[in-house]
Amino acid sequence: MFDAMTIENNSSSFRRPRWHEIDEAWYLRQHPEIMEAIGTEEIPDIVAYFEKIGQGYGHSPNCYFDELWYRQTYPEVQREILRGHYRSGFEHYCQTGYRDHSPHWLFSEQEYRRRYPELTQVLFDREGFLNGYDHYLQLGLSQGRIGHRFFDPELAWMMSEKYPECFDGAEGVFGSYIDLPATLPDAERVSWYFDPVWYLQRYPEVALEIAQGRYRSALHHYLTNPSPRQYDPQEHFSEAHYQHAHADVMPSVEQGIFRNGYEHFLRFGEREGRSPADGIDLVKYMSRPRVRADVQHGLYAGPFAHWIATRLHHPEILEEASMPSEAQTRALFLREAEALLPLLARQGLNFSHQGLPEISVIMVVHDQIALTLQALASLRGNYSGEIELLLVDSGSHDQTAEIEKIVKGAHILRFRHNIGYLDGCNKALARASAPVALYLNNDLRLYPHAIANAVTRLHAEPDIGAVGAKLVRTNMRLQEAGSIIWRDGATYGYRREDDPNIAEANFVRDVDYCSAAFLMARTDILKDLGGFDTIYRPAYFEDADLCLRIVRSGARIVYDPSVMVEHLEFGSSGALRSQAMIRANHRIFARQHQDYLRQQQPAHVRNAVLAREHRDRRKKILVIEDRLPLRSLGSGYVRSNDIIRTMARLGYQVTVFPVLSRETTLVERSRDFPESVELIDTRDLNHFADFIQERAGYYDLVWVGRTHNMARLLPIMNETSRYLPVDGTILDTEVVAAPRSLERAEVLGLNPPSGSLEELLREELECARYCRRVVAVSDHDASLIRRVDYENVSVLGHSLRPRPTARAFAERHDLLFVGALHDEESPNYDSLLWLLRDVMPILDPLLPPDIVLTVAGYVHPSVDVSVFAYYPRVNLVGALKDLTPLYDRHRIFVAPTRFAGGLPYKIHEAASFGLPVVATELLAEEVGWENGQQIMSASSRDPAAFAQAIARLYHDEALWSRVRQGALEEIGRDCSPKRFENSLEEILQNCLVP
Incomplete structure (x- = not known):
């Protein structure tokens, strides 16, 4: 290889990338005419020909580099070639272009780095890759990674199976594809984003250009033609x-x-x-x-x-x-039970127990052996603890008469006639010896952990008397998510017919009653009340009556969505007969409890939200945020999440409504929020007016997070004010943005917003006039708010407790940056760029060469972080569920923010883990910490000073220990969770007092 193509690389283990070689066999196939010029002393071989002649003609050295495309795509390179600075685009690419240029129309260095931000220069240097293209050809392709949106390796592999003779295993699918014989590349898709067959049919002139050799394929034409807006890709x-x-x-x-x-x-x-x-x-x-x-x-x-x-x-x-009808799903449920019958009959079920059982399960059966065994198998598989099974055979005529041969250890109460559900349950209750009793139908299946979750809930608080389940019918629609008793005594399964995963069905709450298809209660309460009232025999309304009597005795009925049960509704009796009994017993129930029912909500579906909690005296708060505030999002969302958690802990019923529609997963929601919080995850600002109207009079307070949300909502809240609490809106500013806007303009050299700081503050906070109270995150922000005549200001900071990680100074290594990157205009994005471009070149000689900067935090899909990956000291790790290992492993936390507002949570969090912080003076002033005591700081206008602060803290153990201890003491005082809770409670109580 001639020295003009030498790559700048100091690694002793340097391996020449595949794109760097001159492929002599391939080159000769492309240019067979060169054989006449080879063999002389001046041009002894193909490599010499390429060096002295070929690259001047614009030849490509191998299939992985396209010389003509490179020159067309980067005209500045073409200009350098014409000036004689480079002999070819390939020479330019080998010497400097490989760092950030793309070498081929079917591979994008930027896209590859953007798609896989974990492929940092740190990783490449460690594993011996020169750039993304080198990694892609050597490893990425085999891992199924995509280097260009128009080339999917999986589809290319499928194509190779159809044309195995044209795909070379040594070259791989990428090299083989771009070197396919004419017309073959257009036979199959290699991307869902481009259809070559349709393309050639739609544009027949393209086929002629391919035949003339101007383009290699339809895809080559689409990606390189000079009129890109004139062609559709599929x-x-x-x-x-x-x-x-x-x-x-x-x-x-x-x-x-x-x-x-x-x-x-x-x-x-x-x-x-x-x-x-x-x-x-x-x-x-x-x-x-x-x-x-x-x-x-x-x-x-x-x-x-x-x-x-x-x-x-x-x-x-x-x-x-099209969903199957409920009749079809019911039939399938029965067929599945029948299919299990032979297996269960052979293997049997064992409910034997030793000593005092944990749960007494009461099940009344009449025939239907297959359903019964399916339910019992579900019960046994769901809970491994000691179960006392009280099985009432109410005059069965099928194989139930011999069920003890299959179900071992059950206590069977057998009656020759059908005594009915109610009497059968009461007979069994008299025999129950466990502290917990469970009424369980024989026409259901338990979902995972249903029993254990119900037991945990029942014992969670001493005044919980009974726990009910989320009942899902066989068609996967809700039967009930807790039930309502109306003023006329009628009952309503809350959110019946809805999707079981809706927000309204998935938070814990007290309810009027839960169906006894699955009802777990304290045995002593049930026995004190005498079980079901016999006035309701044979069945229906007995469970509503029992729950109401439990409540009137001073205990609570709790609906728990983690207790999930699939129920064959009316599986134990015919629907027509059931409806007749329901009507009769409704009249009895209404007479029995008419004094109590007068205080219930009138029977109307629009009153369901008001009635879904049983006479709940808890105050209800609607929290409005940009999006559901997951903790992984950073940028103030952690504080919002802490506010919601604390509200729930203080006993408030909280609903969270996102202004913006953002996808979240059930796992994220369940991990980050208390189970008693209602999360509205399918609505946004466009639905807010309807949402408030549906819930007229429901909320006692509205907590609006972030001033821009209040501004967005103000017209709607003015229009729908009759449905909202009077004088019950709190604005949590989270940050006062006006100073940040001015700082950003100054730092970036932009035209500043028009107006003075005071004018900008008045404009920003104009919407706060609607609110009873304004909340600031710091005393500094509170003073800015008061500056424009708002005296109704409270301060609510962060909730953190000191939790220093264990490693000593000498055991720690590297620098850490944690911050969410929601957009490329954000302070975090700017601070990283400033750190890498301005500070790191000065810092490099001050630190050992193996020190890297770890960048962690949420990255919005629209944010291109590949620019950071090019820096040799950067390691991008993205959002992590647990940052503790990072805080334990690193030596210094850096916060190079140049413009910001509010109170920097990331500094408080890092300090709470015992990781000393180097920050800009801006952030140090916001937290009120002293340089050299609780923090190290330097001006964002002095990158050299910032670099010196990092180096000094990194090398000086005594300084490191002093700053660490000082910050921990500040966190313990200023960010105490108890202090946070008291401040929040004071704000809420002040707004709830008439």
Whole structure:
């Protein structure tokens, strides 16, 4: 290899990348005419020919580098070639371009880095890769990684199986594909985003250009032709439609920011749900749980790719799936029970127990042996503890008469006639010896951990008398999520017919009653009350009456959605007979409790929200935020999450409503919020007016997080004020943004916002006039708010307790940055750029060469973090569930923020873990800490001073220990969870007092 192609690399283990070689065999196939010029003393071989002649003609050295495309794509390189600074684009790429340029029309260095931000320069240096392209060719392809949105290795592998003779195992699918014989590349898709067959049919002139050798394939033409807006990539994307439907995109296309509308769609529009062609609604399509799951797990790059793949392989899925009727699902439930019968009859079930049982399970059965055994198998499999099974055989005529041969250890109460459900339960209750009794139907199946969750809930508080389940019918619609007793004595299963996963069905609350299909209660209470009242025999309303008597005795009935049961409604009796008994017993129930019922809500579905909690005296708070405040999001969301948790702990009933629609998972929601909090995850600002009207009079307080949300909501709240609490709105500013806007303009050299600071404050806080109280995150922000005549200000900071990690100074290594990157205009994004561009070059010689900067935190999909990955000391780890190991392993936390507002949570959090902080003077002033005592700080206008502060703290153990201890003491005093709780309670109580 000639020295002109030498790559700058100091590693002793340097391995020449595949793209760097001159592939002589390939080169000769492309240019057979060169054989006439080879063999002389001046040009002895192909390599010499390429060096002295070929690269001047614009030849490519191998299939992995496209010389002509490179020159066209980077005109500045072409200019350098013409000036004689480089002999070819390949020479430029080998010497400098490999760092950030793309070498081929089918691989994008930027896209590869952006798609896989964990592929940092630190990783490449450690594992011996020169750049992303080197990694992709050597390892990424085999891992199924995508280097260009128009080349999916999985589809290429499928193509290779059809044409094995054309794919070289040594070159891999990428090299083989770009070197395929003419016309073959157009035979199959290698991306869901481009259809070569349709493309050539739609544009027959392209086939002629390919035949003339101007383009290698249809895909090559689409990606490199000089009129990109004149061609559609496939049947289901239309440039004309996209330009017309999304006019806001066109200025960016006209300015050349995007090559065409399709490039914008693939970068942003697909994720935003923009329509690619008439009749394709990606928002609706993405709302399907299966589609969301497939995209979130990386099976497809986006919903459009999913839609195309589904249309080609499973078009039936695109049609709205018709759910089977309930009659069909009921029949299936019965068939499944019958299918299990032989297995259970052979293997049996064992309910033997030693000593005092934990639970007495009461089940009344009349025939239906298959259903009974299915229910008992579900019970036994659901809970391994000691169960006393009290099985009442109420005059069965089928194999139930011999059930003791199958079910060992059961206490069977057998009656020759059908004594009915109510009397059967009472007979069994008299025999119950466990402290907990469970009424359980024989026509149901228990979902995982139902028994254990119910037991835990029952014992959670001493005044809980009974626990009920989320009952789901066989058609996977709700039977009830707790039940309501109306003023006329009628009952209503809350959210009946709805999806079991809706927010309203998935938080713990006290209710009027729960169905005895699954009702767990304290045995002593049941016996004191005499079980079911015999006036309701044979059945129906006995459970509503029992629950009401439990409540009137001073105990609570709690609905717990983690106790989930599938129920064959009316499986134990005919529906017509059941309806007749229901009507009769309703009249009895209404007479028996008419004095109590007068205080219940009138019977109307619009009153269901008011009635869903049993006469709950807890105050109800509606918390409004940008989005459901997951802790992993950072940027004030941790504090919002702490506010919600504390409200719940103080005994308030909290509903969280997001202004913006953002996808969250059930796992995230269940992990980050108390089980008693209602999370509205399917609505946003567009639904707020209807939501408030549906819940007229329900809330005692409205807590609005972030001033911009209050500004958005103000017109709606003015219009719907009759449905909202009078004088009951609190604005939690989270940050006063006006100073930050001025600082940002000054730091970045932008035109400042018009007006003085006071004028900007008045404009920002104008919406606060609607509110009874304004909350600031710090005394500094509170003073700014008072500056524009708001005296109704309270301060609520952060909730943290000191929890220093164990490692000593000498055991720690590296620098840590933690911060969410929600957009590229954010303070965190700017601070990272400043740290890497301005500070790190000064810091480099001051630190050992193996020291790296770990960057952790949530990254919004729209944020390109690949720019950070190029720096040799950066290790990107993204959002982590638990940051404790990072705080324990690193030596210093850096907070290089140049413009910000509010109170920096990240500094408090790092300090609470015992990790000393180097921050800008701006942040040090916001927390009120002294340089050299609780924090190290320097001006954001002096990168050298900031670098010196990092180096000094990194090397000086005594200083490190002093700063660590000082910050821990500050956290213990200023961020005490008890202090946070007391402050929040005071704010709420002041607003609840008339």
